[in-house]
Amino acid sequence: MGGEEMNFPEKCEVVVVGGGPAGSLTATYLAQKGHDVVLLDKQKHPRYNVGESLIPDFWKYTDMAGASGKILADGFIQKAGGTVSWKGRINTHTFRGFGYKRPALHVERDRFDHILLENAREKGVKVFEETGVTTTNFDDPGNPVVHYRYQDQPAGDLACKYVVDASGQSAVVARQLGLRVVDEAFRFMSVWGYFKDSRYIAFGGKAHRPKDLSQAPPTTFVSSLGDSGEAGWSWHIILRDVTSVGFVLPIEMMKSVRETDEAWEKFFVRKCQQSPVLNRLLEQATFVPDSVRLIRDYSYRSTRLAGPGYFLVGDAAGFVDPIFSVGVVLAMYSAYAAAWALDRCLRDPGSATETQEIFQWQLQGRHEIARSLALPRYQTDDGVSERAKSAIRMEKRTVKDLMNLASTLTSRSENFKDMAGDGFGRELTGEQMIIIDKLDLDWEDTAPG
Amino acid sequence: MDVIKQQVRDFITQEIYVDASPDEIQDTTNLLDSGILDSLSTLRLVEFLEQTYQIKIAPHELSEDYISTINQIADLVRSKK
Numbered sequence: 225m226g227g228e229e230m231n232f233p234e235k236c237e238v239v240v241v242g243g244g245p246a247g248s249l250t251a252t253y254l255a256q257k258g259h260d261v262v263l264l265d266k267q268k269h270p271r272y273n274v275g276e277s278l279i280p281d282f283w284k285y286t287d288m289a290g291a292s293g294k295i296l297a298d299g300f301i302q303k304a305g306g307t308v309s310w311k312g313r314i315n316t317h318t319f320r321g322f323g324y325k326r327p328a329l330h331v332e333r334d335r336f337d338h339i340l341l342e343n344a345r346e347k348g349v350k351v352f353e354e355t356g357v358t359t360t361n362f363d364d365p366g367n368p369v370v371h372y373r374y375q376d377q378p379a380g381d382l383a384c385k386y387v388v389d390a391s392g393q394s395a396v397v398a399r400q401l402g403l404r405v406v407d408e409a410f411r412f413m414s415v416w417g418y419f420k421d422s423r424y425i426a427f428g429g430k431a432h433r434p435k436d437l438s439q440a441p442p443t444t445f446v447s448s449l450g451d452s453g454e455a456g457w458s459w460h461i462i463l464r465d466v467t468s469v470g471f472v473l474p475i476e477m478m479k480s481v482r483e484t485d486e487a488w489e490k491f492f493v494r495k496c497q498q499s500p501v502l503n504r505l506l507e508q509a510t511f512v513p514d515s516v517r518l519i520r521d522y523s524y525r526s527t528r529l530a531g532p533g534y535f536l537v538g539d540a541a542g543f544v545d546p547i548f549s550v551g552v553v554l555a556m557y558s559a560y561a562a563a564w565a566l567d568r569c570l571r572d573p574g575s576a577t578e579t580q581e582i583f584q585w586q587l588q589g590r591h592e593i594a595r596s597l598a599l600p601r602y603q604t605d606d607g608v609s610e611r612a613k614s615a616i617r618m619e620k621r622t623v624k625d626l627m628n629l630a631s632t633l634t635s636r637s638e639n640f641k642d643m644a645g646d647g648f649g650r651e652l653t654g655e656q657m658i659i660i661d662k663l664d665l666d667w668e669d670t671a672p673g
Numbered sequence: 674m675d676v677i678k679q680q681v682r683d684f685i686t687q688e689i690y691v692d693a694s695p696d697e698i699q700d701t702t703n704l705l706d707s708g709i710l711d712s713l714s715t716l717r718l719v720e721f722l723e724q725t726y727q728i729k730i731a732p733h734e735l736s737e738d739y740i741s742t743i744n745q746i747a748d749l750v751r752s753k754k
Contacts, residue, residue: 284713557713564716568723575729582732586712 230352230374235383236262238566239370240349240390241357241397243269246538246555247390248340248349252289253563255348259570262382263349264372266356269341273333274416274517276461276468277303277444277549280324285556291343298335301464302327304427304441307663309501310448314660318427318443328549330442330461357396360387365532366573386566387534390559393522395540403526403536410523410595412456412545413478416470417492417516422509423665424462430664431505434462446547447501449473457547458499466512469502471495472545475521489516504665529587530580535562541587544594554590561586677726677747684721685743689714700743715740722746728753 240251243265251263286292305318305328319328345351354375361369370382389397398404423431426440445460449471456473471492481491493511496502525542529535536542538555565583569576678700686693690709704710710718718740719730728750734740739749 560713561716564720567720572729578729578732582735585732586716586735590712 232352232355232372232374232380232382233262233350234381236260236350237384237570238262238386238388239264239368239382239384240388241370242390242392242394242538242540243267243341243344243351243353244273244337244390244392244538244555245340245552246392246540246559247388248337248344249285249289249556249559250388250390250535250537250562250566251349251351252291252340252344252347253560254566255344256289257563257567259567261349262384263341263344263351264355264357264370264382265341265351265353268353270334270338273337274468274470275546275551276331276333276463277459278329278331278552279549280319280326280328281553282329282556283326285553285560286340288560289340289343290347291340294339294343295329295336298339299464300332300336301330301437301462302441303330303444304328305443306446307425307427307429307443308446309663310446311451314429314663316425316427316429316443316658316660330444330463332463332465357391359400360397360534362401362533368533385533385570388562388566389534389536389540390538392539393519393543395524395526395536397534398526398536398540401531401534403528404524405527406521407523407525407542410545411475411521412472412523413475413518413520414470414472414522415488415492415495415516415518416459416468417489418466418468418512419506419509420466420512422460422462422467422469423505423507424460424467425501425505425663428658429660429662431666437462444549445501445505447499449499458495458502459546460502460505466515467509469496469506472547475523478520485514485516488518489514492516501663501665525591529584530562530565532576535566535580535583537562542591544591548594550594554594557590558587675747677750678743680725681722681743681746681750684718684725685709688721689717698743702743703741704743705737705741710740718746722750726750726754 237260238251238254240247240261240263243263247263247265251261254261283292286295305316305321307314307316341351352374355372358371358373358379360371366385368384368387370384370387371379372382373379387397389395391397395404421434423433424442425445426432426436427443430440432440442462447458449455449457456471458472459468459470461468481487496506522543526536526540529541537558539551541558543551561583565579568579682698685698685704690698698704698709702709715735719735722728723730730749734749740746
């Protein structure tokens with residue numbers, strides 16, 4: 225590597241910082257609308273990422289980007305739905321029962337994100353990998369200048385009309401602008417790792433070995449930790465080669481573990497053993513060495529999602545507890561809304577303030593819905609919950625039903641009913657959700673015939 | 674014959690809710706309640722209206738009071754021309 229001729233332009237209309245799903249899609253939608261877009265990603269794809277469970281709502285976004293065929297062709301695991309064990313109560317549900325016709329997926333993010341990034345290139349986005357953004361000069365907010373560095377070469381400048389921060393948890397632009405604040409209501413960390421040959425739980429609560437995957441589609445298994453439902457939760461997501469197992473824990477846990485990789489690995493494995501269900505599912509599994517990762521504090525949000533010369537999308541705009549696998553879909557929505565807004569701003573600069581107001585309103589409303597489903601005790605000022613109420617009313621029946629389910633499963637339903645208003649709390653049908661007494665962890669083979 | 678209503682109806686059945694049967698979307702059908710318009714398709718609708726009719730939709734107009742039905746949408750467009 226190195227010495228490669230990279231033709232960096234000196235200017236463009238929009239610079240997108242970050243090539244994950246939010247960045248790739250924002251750039252793709254803008255290119256499809258005829259704009260001149262440059263996307264910079266500091267890593268070389270394919271690259272690892274976490275966030276492996278997708279709800280079926282993502283397809284409409286990949287359809288619009290022209291990427292759905294490639295995603296289907298990759299053969300990702302199609303999951304039936306979820307199994308949630310919350311404070312001793314077990315529910316298992318399928319997406320089909322909610323009227324979704326297309327599958328939910330468990331994805332290896334290196335492959336999934338790579339498909340979206342290559343698709344962006346194909347649609348006319350100028351993509352540059354191994355190119356990190358250091359700072360952006362907003363002295364003239366109508367003409368921001370992005371300072372970037374490719375590999376170890378001297379820094380370069382890229383002038384544009386707008387910068388989109390799609391840099392995920394790094395949130396490079398949001399941080400530079402001082403927009404990123406810790407979300408005090410939500411103090412969690414996450415530690416996760418990978419196993420080979422784990423069993424999984426199918427719809428109905430029976431455990432299966434990986435060889436049964438095509439006959440008995442898996443569910444994402446989520447379980448509360450501790451008795452109160454506020455000590456965190458765990459996930460179990462089976463992928464084609466390995467299984468992703470993770471914990472979301474109160475941030476105080478950080479203090480109980482020494483700051484070494486080894487200590488975190490031991491902590492993670494011990495947590496797996498302490499969980500009655502995970503322990504059984506992992507009985508014959510082997511831990512993948514060096515696979516433990518952690519995020520010390522992901523509970524943050526941005527005080528502002530758009531302003532003179534910039535937009536924030538994806539995790540850079542804010543991240544909420546991933547308990548219901550909404551993160552990637554929320555990121556995709558933000559990409560669509562940002563592209564819509566950017567197109568409007570570029571065509572009619574006089575409308576920028578108003579357009580950004582619409583963008584902010586729409587996106588923050590959806591963030592608030594996610595927060596209300598994830599927070600143990602949701603408190604908010606009136607302005608914010610108005611946005612959420614308005615956002616919920618704008619959702620399809622299937623999505624509303626799913627949110628209703630989600631809120632019921634994790635005893636956040638008071639929050640949700642407050643926000644959703646009348647016409648809610650419909651009884652969920654047996655196709656949508658089954659409450660079961662216990663999981664059948666001894667069941668191994670699918671029934672004959 | 675209301676040209677604007679027909680154009681809006683065509684956009685919805687061709688771009689947003691492609692599976693609609695002929696009578697499914699009436700001029701008074703509530704598009705938000707029925708899930709035909711959601712937070713995503715609403716933005717697409719606004720883009721269509723603004724570019725087709727050279728108008729600007731205000732932030733508060735992206736709500737159930739202004740765009741719930743084809744009748745309302747047509748009224749909104751006419752009010753701005």
